[in-house]
Amino acid sequence: MTERRRVVVTAIGMVTPLGVGVEATWRATLRADNGVRPVQRFDASDYPVRFAAEVAVPGSGAPLKQTLALMALDEALAGGAPAAGSRLGVCLGSEAARPPLEWLFRSEAPKVSEIAALAPDAPTRLVAARLGATGPRSTVSTACTSSSQAIGEAVLRIRRGEVDTMIAGGVDVLSEPLMVVGFSKLGALSTRNDAPELASRPFDAHRDGFVLGEGAGMLVLEEREHALRRGAPILAEVTGYGCSCNAWRITDSPPDGRGAAAAMLDALHDAGLTPADIGYINAHGTSTPQNDYSESQAIHRVFASPVPVSSTKGQMGHLVAACGAVEAILCVLALRDQQLPPTRNLVDPDPACGDLDHVRIARATHGALKHTLTNAFGFGGSNGSLVFSSAEGSGQPR
Amino acid sequence: MTRILGIGVVTALGDDPAAVCKLVAGGASALAASATLAGLPDTRAASVVGPDLAGWLMRKKDARLLARAARLALPAAGRALVGLPAGAAEETAVFVAVGREPPDDADAEPSLLAMERDGQLDRDRLGGRGRELYPPLLPLKTLPNMVLAHVSIQHGLRGENGTFAGDAAAGAQALRAAELAVEEGRAPFALAGASFSGVDLASARDRWRLGQVAPPGEAAVFVLVGPGEPRGEPLPWRLADAEAWERALGDCGPVAGLWHLLG
Incomplete structure (x- = not known):
């Protein structure tokens, strides 16, 4: 039996509500800085929710999505772009952008470029064109699980030998009038207008919903030998991917967390690890009453003894189609720096979520952290989990 | 190796895969003038009548959560899954392709109208009356992964x-993705499909502006993939001819990537 091709992370880039760039975001995440503020992009004074986690980048809608995707890509490629051609592919998590409301009322037709930019695969096409990537190109649109599944899909393609390198990641822009209206009508958003900085509080007893965020995360994934041959820095290895469907209800998650547990177990199985090997879980932890309860039950089902857990959505809100990629990058950085990022605003852990080892201030692991797991669970019941392992053993640790 | 164990289709030329193939090969077309597209330079579309969801929806109240693509998908997926062995659903994979999900104008119309003043968007009304009238479940109806969600829940x-x-x-x-999930042992069976509807005014107008002049269509095709040797002969070229399918059923977006399976 031939050995499975191993997949490593050789470069990363991201733009988030906490900052432009990997190091800015990482430092702010470790400090548990706040990325949630009153909405700046439009006048939200009459809205039931008047805050969001916006990026400090001008623009809105589809053009901003494209800008963020390229900013994250450019950072990831700062050390050099992968060779163009058919051995390079792109797989991004992204959703269709909504046409601006003004279009419905203005007399002149939107430009062709404006319409084309709304397509869910517009960022994927843009990234592939920028790189001259003629290998496999796909766009995953599975709500909050999109970019987690995009990374998984990219890993599978490299393992099979279809490509040597994949650009994987995700992008989303959510601070838009109809998003705020729609998700607030759904009752999914925090309404803590008097203190937005306290609104996103995963696993806290007083959480009341998620905070709309936005951003982009890009990872350069390579077959390990390919990376070693070209002397690329290896930041971490992607060792496991698992996903599942809840097949429960459109509007909520099963209270026993079984679907989420299945995704985590699949990812562990794929990595050849046991739950005891995992040293940190970056939870989906949206700060909604249902998700955090359901996810905590899933963690208890999989992990017999407590594992350090945090949700970085406390700092930066919910990046939806981009959250899987950004949180995967945070797991890579946790392994690189041996630091566990905390959950902001977790003051009073919800007893209903059981006895979790919450990371409430950044925690140093002094070389003990070998494997991390990150979760992403989407509306409609799609679950994705990824396992990242330290570059140690992959050669040429940075 | 994998083989196709079941197939289900919903098209404007009917729900029987072999009959649809025969009609397309014979030059039949479901394209006809559509009142929905009134005002456009070409009002032709290939619209599906129905579909009848009786027997494909466990909870009738879920119907209000179904956008058009999900409505088309449920019967097609259900027919493809008829041969799924009992007890196998738990580990069966499901991969779905969708196009750009159009906003559900009918649901959102009262809200959108309430946002307008003198033919312009009035932002005060957007945050006020427009918001009040906005359908609370609309985000869950129009997310692109809702086709997958409804199919997985129903089955x-x-x-x-x-x-x-x-x-x-x-x-x-x-x-x-479905074939590989089975071949690589990650799932014993996998459902693969695509569902799409472009027969609404907003999408059709955008298509015209993009220069996509093929009339819009709507359809769903699902197949159940399982282990085994493939059966059958390669398709006659004309059945795999995308243009022939487009002339018969309009532009069906991602479904076009699966037409060849109907042979």
């Missing part, structure tokens, strides 16, 4: 999954 499919977005290539990607 209890809990395995690996994914929603690919885009054109015909996305349909082919969904099929390939």
